[in-house]
Amino acid sequence: MNKVNMGSIRGLFVTGTDTGVGKTIVTAAITAALRAEGLDAGVWKPVQSGALLGSGVTDAERLLQSTGINGRPEAVAPFTFEAPLTPMLAAKHAGVTFTLNELIAAGKPLIKRYEALLIEGAGGVAVPLTDDALVVDLISELHIPALIVARSSLGTINHTLLTASFLRHHEIPIVGVIMNDGELTERHDDPSADTNAELIEQYSGLKVLGRFPRMHTDVNSETLIHTIQKTIQLAPIRQALKFNL
Ligand SMILES: Nc1ncnc2c1ncn2[C@@H]1O[C@H](COP(=O)(O)OP(=O)(O)O)[C@@H](O)[C@H]1O
Numbered sequence: 001m002n003k004v005n006m007g008s009i010r011g012l013f014v015t016g017t018d019t020g021v022g023k024t025i026v027t028a029a030i031t032a033a034l035r036a037e038g039l040d041a042g043v044w045k046p047v048q049s050g051a052l053l054g055s056g057v058t059d060a061e062r063l064l065q066s067t068g069i070n071g072r073p074e075a076v077a078p079f080t081f082e083a084p085l086t087p088m089l090a091a092k093h094a095g096v097t098f099t100l101n102e103l104i105a106a107g108k109p110l111i112k113r114y115e116a117l118l119i120e121g122a123g124g125v126a127v128p129l130t131d132d133a134l135v136v137d138l139i140s141e142l143h144i145p146a147l148i149v150a151r152s153s154l155g156t157i158n159h160t161l162l163t164a165s166f167l168r169h170h171e172i173p174i175v176g177v178i179m180n181d182g183e184l185t186e187r188h189d190d191p192s193a194d195t196n197a198e199l200i201e202q203y204s205g206l207k208v209l210g211r212f213p214r215m216h217t218d219v220n221s222e223t224l225i226h227t228i229q230k231t232i233q234l235a236p237i238r239q240a241l242k243f244n245l
């Protein structure tokens with residue numbers, strides 16, 4: 001297989017324990033906060049499925065809108081498919097095939113344009129991207145560390161430890177875990193949310209960088225920036241992106 005020569009990429013891969021855990025909102029908040037510090041961080045969503053560009057609901061469009069980055073969604077997400085299926089199948093439905101190398105090569109303009117990139121995965125680490133590659137293989141090929149976004153709620157210890165174990169099996173460095181309260185509501189009491197982070201640290205040896213609170217819908221980027229600065233340790237993220245060397 002011919003490898004695309006990309007040089008070394010300054011990037012952080014934002015993965016999650018599942019789809020819908022908050023990767024997009026957390027990626028947007030981190031990127032917006034770094035940019036507010038004057039750092040030249042961009043976003044890349046190598047492949048997305050579930051809606052077409054122009055709908056306004058795709059991750060690429062949400063990332064641009066929430067970060068205030070002035071870019072084209074088709075540059076942020078070069079591969080977008082409508083079917084709400086795993087990218088490999090959604091692409092097949094659209095009659096498109098791509099290789100891991102093609103997926104990576106399509107990000108080259110973004111890699112050149114920004115000093116460093118926050119790269120949002122699709123679903124979790126074991127999600128099929130092509131006939132012979134999972135998300136974890138994309139992270140491996142990019143040679144960048146990963147950040148895990150996890151639910152704060154019951155079940156998250158199992159999902160987070162499995163995700164960490166799979167990444168480690170592929171020798172991918174893990175910067176830390178961000179717990180997201182997105183699904184916690186006042187109506188459903190979940191006593192596990194107070195102890196999950198501590199137990200994840202104990203059993204994984206990973207650092208939980210903080211707990212992102214549940215926000216109102218339609219928050220602006222100023223609120224996202226303020227919230228992430230208040231709740232999440234950003235130093236390990238800046239370091240992973242080599243912003244403080
Ligand atoms: N902390 C939060 N506060 C409010 N809404 C949230 C929060 N986290 C996630 N959501 C909402 O839940 C849904 C799934 O989050 P999203 O970031 O799209 O997850 P993923 O990218 O992992 O699929 C989105 O509609 C998002 O706006």
Ligand SMILES: [Mg+2]
Binds near residue numbers: 023024059120
């Ligand atoms: Mg997303």
